[in-house]
Amino acid sequence: MAAVSGAVGAVSRPLGRDPLTHRVRLKFALNSRASLAPSPASAGIPGATNDGIKKASVLFRRLGGAPRVVGSRSSAAHVTRAVVAPNYKDDLDFDEDDDVYTWRVGGANDIPIRHLRDVYRGEAPLVAIPNPFCTSSSCPVRGIGDRTPLNLNRVFVSEDDRVLLKAIAFGSPDSLAAQCSFDCSVDGSFDEPCDVCSFTPEFCYRAGPRAKIYFEPAEVHAAIVNCGGLCPGINDVVRSVVNTLEVGYGVKKISGIRFGWGGFWKDGVENMPLTRRNTSGVQDRGGSIIGCGRGGGDVPKIVDSIEQQGINMVFVIGGNGSHAGANAISAECAERGLKVSVVGIPKTIDNDILHIDKTFGFDTAVEEAQKAIKAAAVEAKSALNGVGVVKLMGRQSGFIAMHAALASGSVDVCLIPEVPFAMEGPNGVVEHIKSLLATQGHAIICLAEGAGQEYVQETGTDAGGNPKLGDIGPWFCKRLKREMSCDVKYIDPTYMVRGVTANAHDSIYCTILGQNAVHGAFAGYTGISIGMVNTHAVFLPIERLIEKERLVDPDGRMWHRLLTSTGQPDFAMNE
Secondary structure, eight states: OEEEEEEEEEEOOBSSOOTTOOEEEEOOOOOEEEEEOOOOOOTTOTTOOHHHHHHHHHHHHHTTSOOOOOOOTTSSSBOOEEEEESOTGGGSSOOTTSOOEEEESOSTTBOOOEEGGGTOOOSSOOOOEEOOOOOTTTSOOTTSSOOOTTTTTTOSOOTTOEEESOOOOOSOTTSTTOOOOSOOOSSSOOOSOOOOOOOOOOEEEEOSOOSEESSOGGGOEEEEEEOBSOOTTHHHHHHHHHHIIIIISOOOEEEEETTSGGGGTOTTOOOEEOOTTTTTTGGGSSSOTTOOBSOOOOHHHHHHHHHHHTOOEEEEEEOHHHHHHHHHHHHHHHHTTOOOEEEEEEOOTTOOOSSSSOOTTHHHHHHHHHHHHHHHHHHHHTSTTEEEEEEEOOSSOOHHHHHHHHHHSOOSEEEOTTSOOOSSSTTSHHHHHHHHHHHHSEEEEEEETTTTHHHHOOOSBOTTSOBOOOOHHHHHHHHHHHHSOOEEEEEOOHHHHHTSOOOHHHHHHHHHHHHHHHHHHHTTEESEEEEEETTEEEEEEHHHHTSSOOOOOTTSHHHHHHHHHHOOOOOOOOO
16 A cells, blocks of 8 residues: 555546536546555556556545546547646646546435435335426427427426535635635644645535426325514415416415414314415515414424325425424325425525525515614714614524625624624724714614624523524613713614515525425425525435524625625624
8 A cells, every 4th residue: 555645637528429428527636645555557548647547546436436438539428537746736727738537427426315216105106207397488289299308498407417515616724714624634644734625526416397207296285384484585485386386287286384383283273275376466475375483393293184184295484493394294204104295495584504505585684674774874873972773683693784784885893693792891892882983973783683692691492492592782782871972773673674575586586496396396305405506406405404504604705895894893702
């Protein structure tokens, strides 16, 4: 076994279309240290060395695939050539003759998602049938041919399509917001730390309609439930799911489960029949036509109700807690061997769900919050030593406060849960606000509701299982009044922001999420959620989304942009 070090490259250029092979080509530069067993010669690959083949093999094993030799430069296939670059830094400058890695899509680097084939144990066989879904421009003319992916103008998505989960491969741990460390010694045998970040790509399943489905539309009873609180865009999602089920697939039985999880099993709560007709225009109304509610997540009772009602598709609109419930329901249905597809649609105004670009309603919330910030600015600038304080949503993550403050351009101080702050002392918030009043005569403060909980902490949990928060807004205002002579105006627009209709961007996003949720269910997937990753709609396993809350990165570019905008210092906690 010999330890080797160097940058590895392989080139693949398409000289002709190979419809049976799906490949992704990425360009990397890396410093690889690994122990390698002897390998055969380079099989006559031009320009290759034995060491190059060994290193390429190690790399491709890490990527979940295997390097392949498929022809020469003059063939109609791809060309693969392995080389060894003597030094990492020498390999940073790529030109047309430099080499890239290639591997098959599929394998260890895919993020797996559960399919009904893996869990269904019913008497009737699980059979894939042609998908009747089509758009007006791709539906076949009556009486002319069968519906196939070819003559449907590519309306279907291939099962082999993938989307890269992480779009950035960091070059150094010194890079802003880099998610890697200086220690890249694999087995601890190297004393010297290196300055190279490894990159292991992960691939999501691309969302969209499949050519084959696993439900007869006439036999589908779909249920839609909205859990947790309100958020702009819920009605848009409901409308999109209903329209896609009824118009796209021909489903006739769609039930709205009222007031959250409890609507499945609580006495006196009846389902709301949903159709394209009675959901027409609901996107112009705030709130939720099927209601909302926290708690009630008794999984055995919910699955009993699903069985009794003959429901075989469940669409869950909710945040982290609701997705955890959806995952538990999917697992219980799988344990019972039921043919039930459970699909989540991420809804949290806090934008705190991992991996996806954003949750629906977030853009609308940021836009609506501008009204409160502008009102606070008017009040502060119109008073002697005026201070405007706005408290926005954000229990554990400060995305709304950060984005709203950045968008307004008038906020002087933004405080979020992810960044602890000292109120007192030379580096504290109080001294900075005194300085603002002395220099500009006013100050505008934007607080996330979860900020500064060390000052107002409460105990216990709410009906949704979330830790109760102390009310930082009134406490903060009282503290300022006690410490200085100022005229404080406090605005809490929480319920105004939650209850508005979605803006155009969120409305489109909701439509995309609702449509793809239905496509995922008909494709036979369960325990999945829908989201945009690097601007592409994907299916992701719920487990990956609920590992933890997504938080603002205090070392990330967006927070740094905010600090540049507000000019606020580092409110370091006193030692």
